[in-house]
Amino acid sequence: xxFVRSETMDGAAMRRVYPFSAILAQEEMKLALLLNAVNPxxxxxxxxGQKGTAKSTAARGLRDLLPSLDDGRxxxxxxxxLGATEDMVIGSIDFEAAVRDGVLxxxxxxxxxxxxxxxxxxxxxxxxxHLVDSILxxxxxxxxxxxxxxxxxxxxxxxxxxxxxxxxxxxxRPQLLDRFGLAVLIEGETDPALRVDxxxxxxxxxxxxxxxxxxxxxxxxxxxxxxxxARERLAEVMIPEHLVAFIAEICQRNHVAGHRADIVxxxxxxxxxxxxxxxxxxxxxxxKVAPMVxxxxxxxxxxxxxxxxxxxxxxxxxxGPDDESDQAPPPPPDPGDADREDGGxxxxxxxxxxxxxxxxxxxxxxxxxxxxxxxxxxxRSASKQGRYVKSTSRRDRNxxxxxxxxxxxxxxxxxxxxxxxxxxxxxxxxxxxxxxxxERRVGNFLLFVVDGSGSMGAxxxxxxxxxxxxxxxxxxxxxxxxxxxSVDRAAKMLADLPIGGRTPLSSGxxxxxxxxxxxxxxxxxxxxxxxxxxxGRANAGLGDAPPHEEALRAAAGLRDRYPSAQFVVVDTxxxxxxxxxxxxxxxxxxxxxxxxxxxxxxxxxxxxxxEHQAW
Amino acid sequence: xxxTDMSTPxxxxxxxxVGQEKLKKSLILNVINPALSGxxxxGEKGTAKSTAVRALADxxxxxxxxxxxPFQSDPADPKTMAPDVSxxxxxxxxxxxxxxxxxxxxxxxxxxxxxxVGTLDLETALKEGRKKIEPGLLAxxxxxxxxxxxIKRCPQVQASDAILFSIAERSLQLGVxxxxxxxxxxxxxxxxxxxxxxxxxxxxxVAEAAVLALAHxxxxxxxxxxxxxxxx
Numbered sequence: 001x002x003f004v005r006s007e008t009m010d011g012a013a014m015r016r017v018y019p020f021s022a023i024l025a026q027e028e029m030k031l032a033l034l035l036n037a038v039n040p041x042x043x044x045x046x047x048x049g050q051k052g053t054a055k056s057t058a059a060r061g062l063r064d065l066l067p068s069l070d071d072g073r074x075x076x077x078x079x080x081x082l083g084a085t086e087d088m089v090i091g092s093i094d095f096e097a098a099v100r101d102g103v104l105x106x107x108x109x110x111x112x113x114x115x116x117x118x119x120x121x122x123x124x125x126x127x128x129x130h131l132v133d134s135i136l137x138x139x140x141x142x143x144x145x146x147x148x149x150x151x152x153x154x155x156x157x158x159x160x161x162x163x164x165x166x167x168x169x170x171x172x173r174p175q176l177l178d179r180f181g182l183a184v185l186i187e188g189e190t191d192p193a194l195r196v197d198x199x200x201x202x203x204x205x206x207x208x209x210x211x212x213x214x215x216x217x218x219x220x221x222x223x224x225x226x227x228x229x230a231r232e233r234l235a236e237v238m239i240p241e242h243l244v245a246f247i248a249e250i251c252q253r254n255h256v257a258g259h260r261a262d263i264v265x266x267x268x269x270x271x272x273x274x275x276x277x278x279x280x281x282x283x284x285x286x287x288k289v290a291p292m293v294x295x296x297x298x299x300x301x302x303x304x305x306x307x308x309x310x311x312x313x314x315x316x317x318x319x320g321p322d323d324e325s326d327q328a329p330p331p332p333p334d335p336g337d338a339d340r341e342d343g344g345x346x347x348x349x350x351x352x353x354x355x356x357x358x359x360x361x362x363x364x365x366x367x368x369x370x371x372x373x374x375x376x377x378x379x380r381s382a383s384k385q386g387r388y389v390k391s392t393s394r395r396d397r398n399x400x401x402x403x404x405x406x407x408x409x410x411x412x413x414x415x416x417x418x419x420x421x422x423x424x425x426x427x428x429x430x431x432x433x434x435x436x437x438x439e440r441r442v443g444n445f446l447l448f449v450v451d452g453s454g455s456m457g458a459x460x461x462x463x464x465x466x467x468x469x470x471x472x473x474x475x476x477x478x479x480x481x482x483x484x485x486s487v488d489r490a491a492k493m494l495a496d497l498p499i500g501g502r503t504p505l506s507s508g509x510x511x512x513x514x515x516x517x518x519x520x521x522x523x524x525x526x527x528x529x530x531x532x533x534x535x536g537r538a539n540a541g542l543g544d545a546p547p548h549e550e551a552l553r554a555a556a557g558l559r560d561r562y563p564s565a566q567f568v569v570v571d572t573x574x575x576x577x578x579x580x581x582x583x584x585x586x587x588x589x590x591x592x593x594x595x596x597x598x599x600x601x602x603x604x605x606x607x608x609x610x611e612h613q614a615w
Numbered sequence: 616x617x618x619t620d621m622s623t624p625x626x627x628x629x630x631x632x633v634g635q636e637k638l639k640k641s642l643i644l645n646v647i648n649p650a651l652s653g654x655x656x657x658g659e660k661g662t663a664k665s666t667a668v669r670a671l672a673d674x675x676x677x678x679x680x681x682x683x684x685p686f687q688s689d690p691a692d693p694k695t696m697a698p699d700v701s702x703x704x705x706x707x708x709x710x711x712x713x714x715x716x717x718x719x720x721x722x723x724x725x726x727x728x729x730x731x732v733g734t735l736d737l738e739t740a741l742k743e744g745r746k747k748i749e750p751g752l753l754a755x756x757x758x759x760x761x762x763x764x765x766i767k768r769c770p771q772v773q774a775s776d777a778i779l780f781s782i783a784e785r786s787l788q789l790g791v792x793x794x795x796x797x798x799x800x801x802x803x804x805x806x807x808x809x810x811x812x813x814x815x816x817x818x819x820x821v822a823e824a825a826v827l828a829l830a831h832x833x834x835x836x837x838x839x840x841x842x843x844x845x846x847x
Contacts, residue, residue, distance in 0.1 A: 016694075052793020188786075188793045195783035196776065199797050206650055206802075207770065 016209040020061030021219035023054050024198045025189055031272075032182045032292050033062045034223075036160045038230040038271040042264060043181030044139055044161030046124065046172070046296060053186045055164045059120045062160070065224045067231075069116055076117030078110050078159075080135075082126060086390050087403075090134055090146050098410030106153055111135070111144040114159040124163030125172040126522060130389065132172070135161065136179045170522035171482060178257075181264045182289075183296035230274040237270040239281040246283060246309050250290055253304050256297045265293045283308030391434040404434035447519075448481075449512045449532040468515050472508030479515055505538035505551040505586075509558050516562050528565040530558075532592070535573040536582030548582065555589035567592030629670035630758055632663050641827050642671050644806040647765045651802050655831055668719060674762050675717035682711035761810075769809035774801060774816040781818060785825055791832045800828040 023030065032045045047055045056079075063077040081088075091109035098104060110119070111134075119135070121127060138144045144157040163180060165172060177183070189195050205212040244266065251261045268289040273281045287305055294303040391404030409432035416427035448469040469481035509532075516528055541547035559567065567590040571583035587594035632639060641654045656664045680687040686697035690710045693701060704710060779801070786796045803824035804816045811820070 050792035052795030054794070188791075190787060192780055192783040192787060195786070195794065195797055196779040198794055199779055199783065199801055202794075202798050203801060 016213065017060045017064055018057050018202075018205055019213060019216040019220050020058060020065055021223055022201055022205070022212070022216050023058055023061065024201065025194060026054060026058065026186055028184045028292065029055070029058060029186050032184045033058055033160075033162065034065075034227065034275060035268050035271040035289070036162075036181065037062060037066060037227050038275055039234055039267055040158055040160050041142075042267045042271060043179065044163065045182045045184065045292075046163040046165060046177065046180040047184055047186060048165055048167055048296075049184075049186035050188055051166060053188055055186070056120065056122060059118060059162045059164075062162075063118045065220065065227055066117070066160075067224065067228050076113055076115070078114040078117065078119050080110065080119060080121040080127075082123060084110065084131060085388070086131065086134070089131055090144055093407045093410065098407070098413070102411055102414035104411050106146065108155070109144075111138045111157040111159075112155055115155075115157050117159055119159045119161050121161070121163045123165060123169065125165040125167075125170050128389070129173065129176065132176050136176065140179065168518065170518050177296045178260060180296065182268060182292040184292055185295060226275070229277075230271070233274040233277070233279065234270060236279050237273050237281060238279060239266060239270060242309055242311075243269075243281055243283060243286060246306075247286060249306055250286070250294075250303075253306060254294050254298050256294065261293055261297050265290060268293060388436045388438055390437050392437050393431075393434055395433060395435055397435055399436045399438070401434040401436040404436075405432050408432040408434055447512060447515055447528055447530045449508050449530060449534075468519070470508055470511045470515060472504050472511065477504060477508040477511035479511060482515075502540040503534070503538050504540040504542070504547075505534060505536070506542050506547065506554040507540070508532075508534075509551065509554040510542065513554075513558050513561065516558075516565060520562065520564070526564075528562070529568065530565050531568045531570060532586070532590070533570045533572055534583055534586070535571065535580075536569075536584070536586045537573075537580065538582070552585060552589045555586055559589070559591045569594050571596045626669050626672065627666050629667065629673055632667055632670065635663050635667065637827065638664070638667055640807075640823075642667060643674065643762060643765075643810065644803055644827070646671065646674055646676075646762055647769050647806040647809055648802055651799060651806065657831075665721075669721075672716065672719040674759050676763055676766065677714050677716055679712050679714055682713040764812075765806070765809040768812070768814070769806055771814055772805040772808045772816060773814060774805065778804070778816050778818070778821060781821055782825075785821070786829070789829060789833055791829060796829055796832050800824050803828050 020030070029045075029047055032047075036042050036045055049055070060077060063075055066075045068074055087109065089110050091112055092107050094105040094107035119139075121135070124132065134144075138157040139159065139161045142156060142158045143154050146153045146155075161180070171177075189198065201212075247262055247265045247269070251265065265286065269281045269285045272285045272289055273279070276285070287308065290305055291303050388401065391401035393408075405428060406426060409426060409428045412429070412432075413427060416429070420427055450469060450471050468479065470477055471480045472478075512530060512532075516530070519526060519528065536548075536551075538547040538551040541550045543550060545553075558565075567587070569583055569587035569590060569592045571587075571594065573579055573581075573583060573596075584594055586592075629639070638654075638656060638658075641656075645651050645654055656668075658664055679690055681690050681696070681700050684697060684700050686700070688696040688700045690712050693704050696704060700710065782797050782800050782804070785800070786794075800821065801816075801824075804820040807820040807824055808814070808816045813820075
């Protein structure tokens with residue numbers, strides 16, 4: 001009945017697990033995991049990086065290092081299935097007990113099973129947000145609250161949360177990312193000798209696992225002992241007052257929102273001191289853990305770490321952290337990377353956001369109706385399409401949730417059977433009926449593909465929605481704004497885009513294809529609106545073909561490959577010069593609605609976006 | 616209409632599949648070393664993908680399983696036994712042993728299209744393959760023996776440090792993500808050496824293994840297929 005892979009059985013007896021101590025390199029990931037083993041309240045780790053870099057091997061290995069529970073059982077390792085339903089995660093009514101004995105009994109879910117163990121979520125960025133939410137709630141509060149079938153219940157659920165994600169497959173929302181304690185970035189090793197060592201170890205393990213495990217038994221036992229000792233020491237680890245201020249300064253300098261970073265950094269620094277066998281946190285401990293605390297909470301780049309403060313007492317009282325961070329404001333964001341060599345002869349300049357464009361109405365395409373909830377990010381679907389996420393006793397769509405209905409009816413089976421005239425297998429009353437609540441991700445994704453070349457002198461306009469932006473100029477295109485809800489950032493970026501250099505149009509379209517692939521991979525039902533702003537004068541290509549032809553072929557490829565996307569070409573060729581009409585050709589290849597800038601006056605691009613959203 | 620007698624499914628013989636050498640080789644290598652963890656076959660409809668997979672069953676060795684155990688535990692390996700079988704084993708019970716062929720199990724994602732394609736495949740097999748079935752069956756027995764020999768030899772195959780370095784450098788050169796490519800290339804190269812009757816991996820084994828192990832792990836630019844590889 002249960003397809004969840006969960007290994008509560010004794011250690012490596014059932015499955016031979018590659019030992020943690022035999023994992024080469026990846027020091028930061030190993031440290032992040034060990035610190036969480038010392039203090040699970042750090043709030044878990046999200047491991048960002050390529051596939052095939054021992055992420056899950058390390059997570060499984062970590063479980064084997066954890067001390068046994070009070071009752072002698074080994075801690076659980078729960079490998080979270082991506083297709084899990086809410087019932088599976090938080091628990092539900094024990095159906096069998098309800099039918100057989102007529103009692104309401106709680107059937108624990110994954111959060112109960114993971115208690116005191118490891119909860120491993122591979123590709124956490126592909127998991128539905130509401131599930132990530134429940135998991136993070138439990139991870140943070142240490143308990144799981146269940147409201148089900150009229151039952152309310154809470155149980156302890158403390159676990160080490162390990163998530164992995166490959167950012168190329170889509171991002172996790174920042175507010176969810178923030179709730180993971182630590183983050184590490186890992187890549188494959190580039191030193192051939194190290195790769196060969198790694199290969200030899202793996203082959204040795206696969207050849208005769210028992211012998212390999214025997215060779216690492218002592219190392220494993222040492223690590224396990226060190227975790228136990230560090231856990232015991234943790235309570236007595238002190239952090240001096242001036243270092244608390246140091247933590248605050250680091251967080252402030254790196255413009256981290258909220259206080260979670262401060263709290264996590266203190267916990268991680270204390271865990272590190274305990275791991276190192278000391279009872280006092282030093283500035284070095286803090287600097288050691290700071291990058292892992294900041295990685296997923298900063299806007300970009302590398303953390304800005306101040307020098308360690310002088311020992312307590314030596315510091316003059318007036319040089320507070322505020323002064324220092326005021327002296328060194330971070331450089332303003334420079335998304336266009338103006339320093340890049342771009343082969344163009346036009347100097348970069350920043351264009352003002354211009355007056356509004358006017359926009360003709362887009363022809364509507366028939367799309368099934370959806371009910372929208374407040375956020376607009378994702379909609380509960382009124383049709384019978386979409387993923388069944390949970391059930392409701394509200395009835396309005398005749399979309400029966402059989403499992404939930406039977407569960408609701410289960411406790412009353414014995415009494416109803418006695419009272420009933422007929423002999424039915426299951427007695428279902430009207431009040432038991434549950435309907436499916438389905439979720440579909442819809443619409444409102446806008447992808448701007450913006451020509452940043454010197455020939456592009458257009459005014460640009462921002463829209464209110466979820467956006468991403470690809471800029472092409474010079475030799476290449478880049479995603480200057482990954483998928484975000486932050487309109488502010490998008491608006492600012494559009495206003496500050498530097499322009500200049502050549503027009504690598506096909507490169508821009510290729511980059512757009514990459515963004516579409518990632519977004520649609522995560523949200524297959526989303527309907528993207530791709531707005532290409534260019535004069536179409538492609539003069540830098542990817543291959544050997546003439547750039548303009550290449551761009552048209554790329555455009556046709558983009559259209560064919562992403563049939564759910566709508567395209568709009570905004571021709572930015574200035575009025576008054578001889579028109580080449582290249583952007584119009586591009587719009588034909590894309591199957592796009594075509595606008596000239598002078599058509600865009602009374603209304604503006606916002607209308608296009610709003611039209612799109614209203615579908 | 617095709618008349619298919621469900622009681623005796625006719626499987627097109629593996630050795631009778633013409634061409635598709637890479638496909639056949641990868642399937643055989645996976646039989647020799649299941650730790651290669653599978654083959655992803657990408658191709659047009661009607662290119663003998665499922666035919667080859669179904670035919671593979673003929674080449675698979677026979678295995679011992681505990682009789683009547685739905686999990687088909689290995690009677691010789693207590694570590695992998697299902698819990699109740701393990702308990703019986705611990706209690707000293709002599710477990711009933713059943714010898715059977717390894718099966719090819721098909722997971723149907725959405726039945727309809729696959730079913731139709733499957734029927735067409737069968738039709739092709741019946742129309743064009745009938746004449747080849749007789750000699751095919753004879754050749755199958757030989758191939759099966761060769762696979763069995765390679766399975767035995769595979770664990771003994773050695774790879775020198777130079778070979779290991781060549782594997783690592785190839786992955787680095789191609790910019791493949793992570794380390795799985797190294798691990799799989801080595802396993803495939805060893806299986807190839809075993810298949811070739813050798814105890815040592817040669818550079819040619821690595822080259823051939825790399826083609827099979829790296830193709831789907833390489834990064835592709837979105838329009839590589841449209842604009843040509845230089846655009847990558």
